[in-house]
Amino acid sequence: MPRADAPPTLDGRTWVITGAGSGMGRALALRMAARGCPVALADWHEEQLEETAAQCAGPVLHRRLDVRDRQGVMAFAADVAQWAPAPIGAVVNNAGVTVAQSVAGASPEDDEWVVDVNFGGVVHGTRAFLPILLDQGSGTIANTSSVFGLIGFPNQSAYCASKHAVRGFTEALRHELRGTGVRATTIHPGGVKTNIVANARYHVDAGGSTDHARAVKEFDRIAQTSPEKAAKTIHEGIQAGKPRIRVGADAVFFDLLVRLAPNRYFDLLERVEALGRRDGHSMRKVRLSRQQGR
Ligand SMILES: NC(=O)c1ccc[n+]([C@@H]2O[C@H](COP(=O)([O-])OP(=O)(O)OC[C@H]3O[C@@H](n4cnc5c(N)ncnc54)[C@H](O)[C@@H]3O)[C@@H](O)[C@H]2O)c1
Secondary structure: OOOOOOOOOOOOOEEEEEEOOOOOHHHHHHHHHOOOEEEEEEOOHHHHHHHHHHHHHEEEEEEEEOOOOOOHHHHHHHHHHHHHOOOOOEEEEEOOOOEOOOOOOHHHHHHOOOOOOOHHHHHHHHHHHHHHHHHHHOEEEEOOOHHHOOOOOOHHHHHHHHHHHHHHHHHHHHHHHOOOOOEEEEEEEEEEEOOOOOOOOEEEOOOOOHHHHHHHHHHHHHHHEEEEHHHHHHHHHHHOOOEEEEEOOHHHHHHHHHHHHHOOOOHHHHHHHHHOOOOOOHHHHHHHHHOOOO
């Protein structure tokens, strides 16, 4: 049901998407291009980005870009402003990475990598495109957080920190933008079957495992949502003018859980997971490894 204050249709408007070489960014690019939207795409992985661009129907601009590079992001925004055949409907700051490591045993460089991409990239993308949207008096800045921007999860401290930061930044921006015609939206995906775990730097996970290949398989098993379904939810959420977009039933569940049990949600998650698995091992391993201080 569209909100009474929903923006005008975004079909035919230009969509800007970072991290468009894979996963949700690619699926969103293809979805919007198929609906007649010019798309401006960025990713640091050139080959994958070109694959996405080649599949897009209609006008496409693509740039190899590391979203940590503030000047590079500013230059991308200037190129998009010159090129865009239609006003910008949405800027989706979606590029993201993760690392699996404990706080005590962390490689600081890997933590910095995650925070710089996930939060720094969002800040640069927002600042670069915001003046264009303010000039237009319309458009949405949609920044990708996570369910890990709602809860904390062991051995994902940098990722959780970066995604909580995205949420706080975007909510503050949303209030700043009142009355401007421009919106800010936070996206909170649950598990989506993408390359996020395959692309992770993997030291040790919450269960004490260092087996990256096993983690990729396990993630594929438990992630409930396809990138295409996620793209549909994101598109419809932005179109409806939602301030917060939860992607997948698991995201709705996490959101409710943390509000109902702000101090005990992790204990409850352990129980739910044990019920859902015949052996109930993995969350028990999380608890054991926490007790062992890993
Ligand atoms: N998949 C999930 O379950 C899930 C859940 C919650 C949040 N998210 C978030 O969704 C977003 C999209 O991730 P995805 O799941 O589609 O993963 P993905 O790995 O399939 O796609 C991420 C894309 O971002 C690009 N990227 C990474 N670092 C970059 C950089 N410095 N500059 C430019 N591009 C860069 C990668 O090359 C890749 O194409 C991320 O912000 C991620 O944290 C994913």
